[in-house]
Amino acid sequence: MLRPTSARIPANAAVQTRSAVPCGVLVTPLSPSPPPRSTLAFEASLPPAALASYKSAAATTSTAIPRCTACRAYIGAACNMNARYWACAICSQRNTLPTRYSPILLAPPEALHIVPELSRHLYDLPVENIITPPPTAYIFLVDANGDQPFMDAARKAIRQALLSIQGVSIVGIMLYDHNVTLLDLRAEILRHFSPQDPSLNASHVFPPDQWFRTTNNQTVSKIVSMLAKFRAKEHAQVSAPTKSALGTAVKAALDMIETAQLLAARVLVLAATEPNFGDGAIQHASHPLPDDQQHPPKPLTRFYEQAGVRANLLGAMFDVYISSKTPVHVASLAPLAQISGGRLTMYESGEESLSADVWQHLNDPAVVRGLLRVRTSSCIPVADVYGCGVYQDSEVPEVYRLSCHGHTSTLAVEFRASEESPPANVRFASVQVAFQGVFIEPGSLPQRVLRVQTQSYALTGSGSVIRKEADSNAIATMLFHQAIATADEKSIGAARMLLFDWLANLFFRAAKKAEAGDTPGIDGNLTRYPALQPVPRLIFGLIRSFLFRQEPVDPDSRAALRCIWEDLSPELLAAAAYPRLYSFLNLHEKNNHELPLSSAAVKECGHPIFLLDAFSDVVIFYATSSRKDLQYPPPESSVVMRVRGQCVRDRPVAPKCVVCREGTPKDRWFKSFLIEDPLPGAAAQSFSAFIQGVADAAEGMLQSSKKQ
Structure with missing residues (x-):
């Protein structure tokens, strides 16, 4: 559950400054427990x-x-x-x-x-329950304005979801457009209420005791058939402009959860249009300004942020799936998923993976009503906590509230080394994370559990030792969260500058000294610190990403990408920021070394097949030099496809898999990820030019320090 940025902790603030390595730990609340020693x-x-x-x-x-x-x-x-x-x-x-x-x-x-x-350093124990908890509720909010492909995908996703939650669970389904319609599955009727009637409460229209319990395939088929009838009956002829009362549906779901006094609930929103009616309607300016590319997209309404806070307190987790051919202002909807602990996934080209994503997300471990407390030795007090949807409790500032999902969901805890070193007999600093929440498992009753992990790390007075025992992926994850916070507080440009300046400071602190027997000066390759050698490319990848790049980015894409990246483990974030590129000598023989993301590296390699893992995309690329006897596309039994299977396993979203040949229109998928090449006509540098700029800045710092 705990992963430090370095295996050594600085003894004081001066050592931390000399190391240039951020001091902190990454916390993965739902990481699998290590197997106990056999007794x-x-x-x-x-x-x-x-x-x-x-x-x-x-x-x-x-x-x-x-x-x-x-x-x-x-x-x-x-x-x-x-x-x-x-x-x-x-x-x-x-x-x-x-x-x-x-x-x-x-x-x-x-x-x-x-x-x-x-x-054990990490152990789990149940929190005593006085009474048997009520079953977990699963509520589906479906946008009735969707076209036929969307509704077909929604029905398929709901069917997959219901099959995975059979057992001790209750289900409620609502469709929303200009009205909110609840499916009374027992009476096989539809119950409507209007967003314009504030006196009508959803929990009165559809009392919780009328919700349907999932027990077998027959009930699942009944639900799906009702959805099909509703679509055919209500949307055979549609001519008026669409109205989308998503906010009213969200409020209705929360009202029902509160009235039923549930301990835990999962709410899945399947959206096809922007909310524009009733509670939570997104109001655009009559004279819209050009997209602000200097700052992250901001919500146009606080309704979904407030709903997310309410959902967090009620133990309701919202997963939002958006498939729209028009902008929906994702930044306004994102707080609902982030604060409640759910996921937001946007589909830009169809909903093919919607059902697979819904099934995966419901079967991932999930926790609602989470409380996190971090205790540390006095020499490393907590400076800040970063993460998707985590926020301080209003009554106990040392406690953080969060709900989360999946083994990869990760928070970053930054420490501030004390000014004074601890007594000489103190050789270790300790960190303890206590996480308590309601664990949800499909088909089972929710259970309140406490997880505790305590780790001790050796103190050191050497910045060089900290760098030698650093964790490059953990450092990149910590810096990513700091950059996100900087972008929110200042600007995206300030976030890029933070990453650039940090790397320049690392080069400066890691500069070769004359007494070490090497030529003194800046070492852009970090040859004395193998553990840190991946860091420059990870920082470069973050700066070139859609979140921080200088070139224009669609606001919805930027907001949706942030929702995914903020929740990733260090390894997945590293693959997303700087994709992994493998080469194959043939269909059954893989080269053991990863390649830089440049067209020159691909050409010099000379191998016929390449596989690029960019987290959300996996591309298999056949170069023009491929032999004619190499089967295209690769057979499922090949090593190439086995490596692809390893890449996509346990991803929080189903990656898009593309197979292409060089010289065909599809090869743009592959070439777009070769980020070490400069972009023609754009401000983005090549990787070599970027490193030279960082080294020049570090050299300036080195010369300035010599004058002092």
Whole structure:
């Protein structure tokens, strides 16, 4: 769950400055727990009474976990302990150990692994529930203004979703246009209410006890057939301008969730048009200004931000899927998904992957009503927390509220090294993350769970050591979140400058010294720091991305891309910022080295087949030098296709897969990702020119420091 930007922590602020490496950790709340050490053989060797005694010592709920009396941190494997006391890993406070643990600590060391809270750095425990929680609700909000392909894709997606949530779940379906229509699945009738009638509450029109429970394929078919009838009946003849009351449908869904007093809910919005009627209608200026390319797109209404906050507090997660042939102002809708912990996905060329994405998202792990607390040693206090939809609790500033989904959902926690070094006998700094929320699993009752992880990292007074043990992908992820915050506060240009200046400072701090036996000066290749060598290309990729590039970008594309990238793990973000390029000697033999993203590298390589993984796109490219005996497209049994399968596995969105030959119209997919080449007639530099500019800036810093 925790991943530091470097395996070493700076002993003070001066060391952090000299290292040029951001100090912090990435938090992945839903990362899979590591498998426990096997104790089966040891348990089999124990007398039944002893085994029962050891197992009874383990905490069964979160309230039974020992906590520090000073800082309230939880016990963990990073804590020193004996049969009577344990020392807090965060503040070193000595605490009394509950007597139930004494037999474990006096037994052979293998016995400790029977008790997770004593033997593991990361452990999960259920939070005690007084009553059985109500089932999870799944609500579908479907835009009735969509054309026939959209409605067909929506029905297919809903069918896939219902098949995956069969069991202990309840379902509600609404369609919206100028009215909001609720499907009463038991009576097989439609219930309408108008956005213009504020006295009419959706929970009165459609009480929660009339929602349908998913139990078998027959009920799924019944729901899908009702959707088909509604489409044919209501939209056979449409001539008036479309009206879209999405905001009213969102409010109705939240009203029903609140009235039913649900613990958890998933709401899936399938949108085809911009909301322009009722609550949450997006009002454009009568004389629209040209697109502002200097700042991220801003919401035109706060309705969806406020709805997202309400959804977060009610335990409702909104996933928004947009397939529209016209602009929908994604920036206004995005806060609904981001703050509630859901995803926003925009389809620019059809809805082919809609059903696959819906199925994947519903089967990913998800948590609502999440509370995050980060505790640290006094030498590295928390400076800021970045992430998609995370915000401070209004009553307890040290607690952050968030809902999240998927194993890859990642937050960034930045530390600020203290001015003074800790005492000489303090050699480690510790970080503990406690995350509590309601875990949702399709077909099962929601369960409140606490996850705790505690890690200790060695302190160092050497900036060079921090650079040598740095994590390039973690650093790029931290800088990405800082750049997003800078773009929001200042401008996109300021975000680009932040990334450029940071890289120049890294080159300056990593400059070769004369006493090291090398030629002194700026080293743009970072030859002494192999761990940092991927960083320049990652920074270059971020600057050239649709989020930060200087060239004009469609506002909806920029806002939708941000929703996806802000939630990615370091490896996926690295692939999105600087795609991976592999070459193949033939269909069954892969070159082990990744290639730079340049046409020169492709040409010099001389191999006939290439595979480019850009996270949301996977392109297989046949060069003109390909032998005639190489089958096109590659067969499923080939190594090329197996590598493609590995690339697309477990992605939060289904990547677009393209196979093309050089010299055909489709080869633009491949060439558009060769970002190290300069763009003709654009302000974007080639990678070599970019690195030269960074090195020149670093050289200026070096000369200035010599004068001082």
